[in-house]
Amino acid sequence: MANDPPRPEARAPRGFVDRRARDVAAERAILAAVTEVYERWGFEPLDTGAFEYADALGKFLPDADRPNEGVFALQDDDEQWAALRYDLTAPLARFAAQNWETLPKPFRRYAHGPVWRNEKPGPGRYREFVQCDADTVGSARPEADAEIIAMAAEGLQAAGLPAGSAVLKINSRKLLNGLMAAAGVEAEGQKLGVLRAVDKLDRLGPDGVRLLLGAGRLDESGAFTKGAGLSAAAAERVLAFTVAGVGGRSETLAKLADVVGGSAEGDEGLAELSAIDVALTALGVGPDRAIIDPAVVRGLEYYTGAVFEAELLLPTTDERGEIVRFGSIGGGGRYDDLVARFTGERVPATGFSFGVSRLASALRAAGKDLAAATRGPVVVIAFDQTRMADYFAIAGELRGAGISAEVYLGSSGMRAQMKYADRRSSPAAVIVGEDELAAGTVTIKDLDLGRALSGDVEDNAAWREQRPGQQTIPRAELTAAIRKILDAG
């Protein structure tokens, strides 16, 4: 054995997860529910490839001809760098620029699929995950933003999160810029620091944010985060802004006007948010489903106006019963400059993206799994190896009737086959041995019924004696009998 080649370790790369039937079903259910909403609101599907040229993603390291860290990139045989998409918005911008002349405008599309991020995974954070986006390209109207928000709210509801269990939070980059102008923050580095500090309000609370706005903060692991270095007065001004999100949307806007009104950009942001508020109300989206929250920042890169974030309000626990905090389960905003990168022409655009994978785990953690428990197929016991043809005929008949069925194809005995059927969550097993063949009958066993009764049985002899849920019927009645068991489940 010493000369055997080393065996590879069977493991998935970190940040990549295997999903079994239950998880796949849950994600599919969410996708089906959300895309149905998108289509009903007049958005058309668009599929683009997993790879984009890295320059189309706009992700090159400064002063390097190599793509940014954070994306999975490879060099094609023509030396061009291609990278796996890290979201669905950049590919849309590329597509819109490429086909702009021929598209009906505004262009309304939805898309879903996996995206990849080459970064350190964490709890609830993967390097491959599924997003589901809807975007409107070519409309600068605040109503376009409002429609995206209203649709996202309906999507949450369709996915199993009605009002009260999740909320959409709205803010505007223009407000944040107005705030910083009012607080006298001008240096670029300092602006970034302020935005990052504000973004952490929900996690660190006002005291943590105050530290980050000032000198810096030492976390419990001992790592120090440098702060934005604002004066105490400026920091308090920023804090007052971030915590102003209380009550209804128009009340919040009035409060915010006191803080950022006066600066040109702040006033513009306020006007846009007001228009969004009015449109949302007209669309029937109340403050129980969408609020204005001045602490929402989102990513720093491409948003130019309104920004949105979907937050889960349900309490969630992990498999050990400990409380877990989920980050946002979706987000979006207005990005008016993204298409201009390709065409030079400014094209207003706005959109929203659900994190489907995270939404699925959030629903599971909250005990609100959309998908019912997965059902296995009816298992035809391979009792007599010389009668496989009969077993395949039975499976074929069931399949023809639309019933999921299979013949056991392993090599184990009957006991193991029953156990197999049990573990597949099969509704029923079909047993055809020599007795049945001779009599022209089949024996079917209702496994669900047996599962329900098994708790009361003490010894195996009695259990076997009872044969719960078992019946022997004429061969011709097989499909009808199985159907009856399925309907009862």
Next chain:
RNA sequence: GCCGCCCUAGCUCAGUUGGUUAGAGCGCUAGAUUGUGGAUCUAGAGGUCCCCGGUUCGAGACCGGGGGGCGGUACCA
């Protein structure tokens, strides 16, 4: 990137001051029951003690270096 914790069977873990052939529970395979799921009993399979080097008569344990994982933090389009 920074800080901390961890690494022994498929999984969760025990392993005494350094001592001979490395253990448990669960899970898996099978038997008890030539044709029946749960429970019970019995048997079996399953190990690079993360890797490399060092100390030692002797290392799963001690020392040094490396790797991997987890958590926090930073970044996050």
